[in-house]
Amino acid sequence: MQSEVIKVSNLDLTFETNDGPVHALKNVDLKINKGDFVSFIGPSGCGKTTLLRVLADLDEPTDGDVTVNGVSPRQARESRAYGYVFQAAGLYPWRNIAANVRLPLEIMGYSKEEQLKRVTKVLDLVELTGFEKKFPWQLSGGMQQRASIARALTFDADILLMDEPFGALDEIVRDHLNEQLLNLWKSTNKTICFVTHSIPEAVYLSTKIVVMSPRPGRIVDIIESNLPSERPLEIRDSKKFTEISQRVREGLRAGHIDD
Amino acid sequence: MLAILMTKKTGIGSESNVLPVTCVIIFIVIIWYGFSILLNAPWEFDKAKRNSITLSATELVTNTWAQKRPKLPAPHQVVGEIWATTVNKKVTSKRSLVYHGLITFYETIYGFALGTGLGILLALGIVFNRATAMSVMPWIITSQTIPILAIAPMIVVALGSLGFGGLLPIVIISMYLSFFPVVVGMVKGLKSPEQLEIDQMKTWSASKSQILFKLRAPRSTPYLFTSLKLGIAASLVGAIVGELPSGGGGGLGFRMLSGSTFGNTLHIWSGLFSAAILAGSLIAIISVIQRIVLKRMALEL
Numbered sequence: 001m002q003s004e005v006i007k008v009s010n011l012d013l014t015f016e017t018n019d020g021p022v023h024a025l026k027n028v029d030l031k032i033n034k035g036d037f038v039s040f041i042g043p044s045g046c047g048k049t050t051l052l053r054v055l056a057d058l059d060e061p062t063d064g065d066v067t068v069n070g071v072s073p074r075q076a077r078e079s080r081a082y083g084y085v086f087q088a089a090g091l092y093p094w095r096n097i098a099a100n101v102r103l104p105l106e107i108m109g110y111s112k113e114e115q116l117k118r119v120t121k122v123l124d125l126v127e128l129t130g131f132e133k134k135f136p137w138q139l140s141g142g143m144q145q146r147a148s149i150a151r152a153l154t155f156d157a158d159i160l161l162m163d164e165p166f167g168a169l170d171e172i173v174r175d176h177l178n179e180q181l182l183n184l185w186k187s188t189n190k191t192i193c194f195v196t197h198s199i200p201e202a203v204y205l206s207t208k209i210v211v212m213s214p215r216p217g218r219i220v221d222i223i224e225s226n227l228p229s230e231r232p233l234e235i236r237d238s239k240k241f242t243e244i245s246q247r248v249r250e251g252l253r254a255g256h257i258d259d
Numbered sequence: 260m261l262a263i264l265m266t267k268k269t270g271i272g273s274e275s276n277v278l279p280v281t282c283v284i285i286f287i288v289i290i291w292y293g294f295s296i297l298l299n300a301p302w303e304f305d306k307a308k309r310n311s312i313t314l315s316a317t318e319l320v321t322n323t324w325a326q327k328r329p330k331l332p333a334p335h336q337v338v339g340e341i342w343a344t345t346v347n348k349k350v351t352s353k354r355s356l357v358y359h360g361l362i363t364f365y366e367t368i369y370g371f372a373l374g375t376g377l378g379i380l381l382a383l384g385i386v387f388n389r390a391t392a393m394s395v396m397p398w399i400i401t402s403q404t405i406p407i408l409a410i411a412p413m414i415v416v417a418l419g420s421l422g423f424g425g426l427l428p429i430v431i432i433s434m435y436l437s438f439f440p441v442v443v444g445m446v447k448g449l450k451s452p453e454q455l456e457i458d459q460m461k462t463w464s465a466s467k468s469q470i471l472f473k474l475r476a477p478r479s480t481p482y483l484f485t486s487l488k489l490g491i492a493a494s495l496v497g498a499i500v501g502e503l504p505s506g507g508g509g510g511l512g513f514r515m516l517s518g519s520t521f522g523n524t525l526h527i528w529s530g531l532f533s534a535a536i537l538a539g540s541l542i543a544i545i546s547v548i549q550r551i552v553l554k555r556m557a558l559e560l
Contacts, residue, residue, distance in 0.1 A: 058458050077464060084462040090455055094477050094556035103473065104463040137557055155463075 005159060005191045006032035006055060011064035013050060013217075023216035024050045028064070030210065030219065032193065034158070037185055039202035040195045040210045041248060042255070047217020048195045048210075052161050055193065056084050068159070080108060082159035083152030087167050089144035091136040091151075097123070098132035101151045108155055122150040125184055142173040146180075153188075160192045167197065175233060178204055182231060199252075200236055203227075203244045211248055213255025221251035288334050298330040299323035332525050340529040353509065356533050362510040364537060366426060366498035370433020371491050377434060378441025378486070385442070386449045386475075387467065403439050407432065407497065412504035429505055433497035437490040444486030448479025481558050484549035491541045499534060511537070 011028040014021045025047040032038050040048035053059040054066060057073035068076035076082065091100045098119050105115045123129050126146040136144055145165055152160060166174045178201060185192055196202050202209050203225065211221040225244055227235065235241055296319070303322045307314045314322070324333040332340070341356060348355035381399065384391035411432050418428040452474050460470045502512030511534045518526025553559060 056462055058461060077462065080464060082462070084459070086455055086459060088455055090459050092474075092477065093558060107460075107463050107465045107469050107473070135557055 003034045004031055005034045005036075005069060006030070006193070007065075007067045008051075008055075009065045011051075011054065011066060012062045013047070013054065013059065014062045025054070025061070026216035026218045028217075028219055030222070032191060032208070034191055035189050036208050037182075037192045037206050038194065038208045038210060039206040040193065040212060041197070041199065041202045042212030042217075042252065043197075043214055045214040045217070046212040046255070047214070048212050049163050050217065051212075052163050052193060052195050056082060056161055080155055081157055082161050083155065083157045085145075085149050085152045085160070085162040085165045087164045089136070089141075089148040091144055091147060093136055096133050096135050097128065097139070097147050100136065101147060101154060104151060105154050110155075118154050118156075119150075122153045123147075125153060125187075126150040127180065140173075142169050142177060145169065146177065149181075149184075153184075158190055160190050162192065162194045164195050164197065166201070174201070179233060181205065186229070199245050199248050203241055203248060204231065204233075204236060209244070209248055211251035211255070213252070220255045221247070223247055223251070291331075291334055292324070295329065295331050295333040296320055296323045299326055302326065302330070328522060329524055332528055336525060337528045337532060340525045341532060344529060356511075356514070356529060359509050359511050359514045359530070360533050360537060362508065363495070363498050363502070363512065363534070366429045366433055366501065366510065367491070367494045367537075367541070369426070369430040370497055371437050371494035373430065374434040374437030374490055374494060375441050375487065378438040378490070379445055381438070381442045382445030382449060383471075385446050387471075399439065399442055402435070407436060407500050408503075410435075411500050415501070415504045425508065429498055429501035429508070429510075432501035433494045436493040436497035436500075440489035440493060441483075441486045444482045444489075445479055448482025448486075449475045451475075451482065452478045477556065477558075480556060481553055484545065484553070487545050488542050488549075491545060492538050495534065495538045495541065 008028055008030040011025055012023075013025040014023050028047075028051060040051060042048050050059055054061050055068055055073055057077040066073055069079075069081045071079070091097075092103070095103065101122060102115045102119045105118060110118070119132070120129075123132065126149055128143065128146055128150060131139065131143070131147075136147070139147065149162075149165065166177050169177070181192075182205060194202075194205060206225050209221075209223040209225060210219055211223065212218065213220045223244060227240055227244070300319060300323055303314065303319055303326075323329070324336070326332075329336070344354060344356040348357070350357045350361075352358060381395060385396060386392075414432055414435075415428040418424075418431065449471075456474055456478075457470070460474060465473070498510065499512035499515075502508065502510040503516050506513070511530045515527050515530040515534075518524065518530060
């Protein structure tokens, strides 16, 4: 029996805007187990990012219950239960890579030795060893994003929330980073929530795919992937992979017909 | 003011505008010599009439450029006056421009330091406290609509009657002018981090002061330097304006005022140029520091 890490029930979220209320999320129910790799996929405006932000306590739900690690998102945030990776790397230009990666550790009050130890470890995990003294502008977009992932890993949160982390990168870099991310997930046994626009990316990475649809943002399908845990990039040509992709595509299309 | 612009342009590393700036200077100098003739000629004619002689054109021109008390001294006279009252005078002499320049310099630096401090404090209050923003901001703006020339004598008199004479009233006036650009710039600078950066800090449960020191303050550095350049020029203006009603203390403003009182235009012009050179140098120093710091931080304006 796996333990539940994230539980969302009857979640509703309405933003008040100048053009009237926008129903960003409606009746969202979701359970995520420890060690799951969950992708949220859907067109723009389906609320996938908003859902991630609710889990991270960056947005507040209008109605419904959300627990992260058995407590409210706020308590989870305050106990540093998750690492969050944004679409932009958001590295500080005045800090070198090591100093950027240790920023959360400084904020959380880790000792200098502990900071050094952890930075060395996570930079190794994302294959950036040797780049400690480089500044962000000296790194490619893919490397910057890896540094940003390393930064989210430093404080050993069990949950990793990733909002289209590779959205701005080209496909070759993206494939490579996806492979690395899978390895990282397997070696650390973290629970990962991953927002994406890309069907192949979602199918390749996930154990569970949440298909969402806009106006109002809601979940239309939840697919448990039965792909083997060993996933070389070639797996994307397999029959199973195509079947799952097909189901995701149908889910996305069904969501649109409802409009 | 011209000297400020020139120093700003030619001062640091922008070789491309040396030629246009030189052309402008030459143009201005020519016009200036022309006006020297025009404005100083009547006195030469009077003198010639009294002595019943007729002036040749060459005599007229050379005479108008060499009067003891010209209406408009020629450029070389101003340069000569500056040379005579800096290099050829003891620094401790009250006739030395260095002596007066140093007084103005200290007033400017103290006023600038206080103004910058006050400006940053007010900006912090405005950014972090809504009540402060609502209550203080209108007053800050109002403060700058009052002509400094009107309020300077009142500050001098008020502080003087409380027993604070000397430098303090002038420093206060200088501060009064220089805090404003710092407030405006720093409010903008402290608010300049993107939402993503603030959210990121939130995911680490960073406190307000951690966000301030690790994110907002470094992000506001480019804004701070822009403000400092405006602020130091304003400080100098404040110091000079403050010297006028104070009387007796010395300084470039005092020197210009006494020149005006005794009809000594050379004193006025040499004081004016010294003030411009001082302002230009101070701005140039800040520009150099700005360049070094922002380059090190990989932040560009």
